[in-house]
Amino acid sequence: MKFPILLLAAATLSFAQWGGGGKTIRDYKKVSVSGRDVYVYAPSGLAENSPLLLSLHGANQDPDYQQSNTHWETVADTAGFVVAYPKGGEGYSAWDISGDQDTKWISAVIDQLVKDYKLNPKRVYLSGFSMGGMFSYHAISKIADKIAAIAPCSGTNVYGASKAQRPMPIFHPHGTKDDVLNYSQVDGFLKNYRDQFKCPSQAEVKENYPNAENKATLYSWGPCDNGVYIKHLKLEGRMHSPSHADVSDIWNFVKGYDVDGPIGATPESSSSAIASSSDVAKSSSSVVGPRSSSSVVAGSSSSHHHWSGLSSSTLALPVDASLSAVSVYKSSDNYIVVAGAQGKTITVFNSLGSVVSTTRGTAGALKVYTGAKGLYIVKIGNRSFKTSL
DSSP, X not given: OHHHHHHHHHSXXXXXXXXXXXXXXXXXXXXXXXXXXXXXXXXXXXXXXXXXXXXXXXXXXXXXXHHHHHOTHHHHHHHTOEEEEEOOOSTTTOOOSSSSHHHHHHHHHHHHHHHHHTOOTTOEEEEEETHHXXXXXXXXXXXXXXXXXXXXESOOOTTOOOOOSSOOOEEEEEEXXXXXXXXXXXXXXXXXXXXXXXXXXXXXXXXXXXXSSSOEEEEEEOOOGGGOOEEEEEETTOOSOOOGGGHHHHHHHHTTEETTEEOSSOOOOGGGGBXXXXXXXXXXXXXXXTTOOSEEOOOOOOOSSSOTTOOOSOOOOOOOGGGTTOEEEEOTTSOEEEESOXXXXXXXXXXXXBEEEEEEOOSSEEEEEOOSSSEEEEEETTEEEEEEO
8 A cells, every 4th residue: 555655655754853862772682583573672671571662663764763763672672572674574664553564573583582671471561653653553353362462652553453362552743743654643542442441431631741742631431341541642743753751761661561461550651640538539429338438529629639638528420320339348358349330441540649459349248459558449330438458
């Protein structure tokens, strides 16, 4: 399909070079897999069983260009993982986003790097810009067993959404001034995956989300099937460009997954893993179901990331009748238990406001979390319960 490739290659773009100095592609090790180049960076003192992240360039670009704009090694050095920049095919340096030529090759790249660096085969992440992002979406329809999470940047696939082989965590940054892959198509494209993975219809929205280059808004849908989330980072005014400004957010999202699903607590990206007490309090109601040994969290004007000082007064919000039978209590074996919340999203926050567990409720009693002693908030629909272990 030459038209989209030409479109991606011919566009006049204003890419944001990272001004922080650092390494170049020449500091990476060049390896050959089936006659094609891959540039690999492994931090010194890398532990065995570390993760792997592959960053794919756009059409008519190369690993040098992708690395000079993203500088993934700055995150790999501190987080302890291997980053690799594979080189696209011949001609327009493009990726096969409809067949299996490149998915087979990327699968071979993963196998070789996992073996060479003794990496964790369950923690391989795929990111990419533009056509590299399109390939990330295509890959989850072909080699989802090899990929734990994807982060396509400005890469809505021109062939449309693929049929994923399993629910896949997705983090998608995209600029509102993208003149190659127009921003207007992003929501409809992501909805295909939200529908496939049975995500909640409404997103949680965080405005003024911190980003070094653009005013940003983060949209989060989840938990979806298998505990995955789909997140979209809306970047006001950004054109069609890869950026170092996004890599930490990408890493903080993908690192929370392996191919089996969430690792421990459900991951959130960067500081968004912390929910303010006021955010949760706004969802509370005054009704506590039977058997609940917990109290309902009421309204609070505090925006601090902790639960101290929560009022015991009632917040005047309408009560969801479907939650009238919900109860939350501590079991004799020190679990937080939720009963009567069939099909509802259950989110548990610790005393610092961090998400420690999320799941979907059942008709009966469900053990949702056990952990250290302390205060916990359990959010179910528009009700929030306070309990302790």
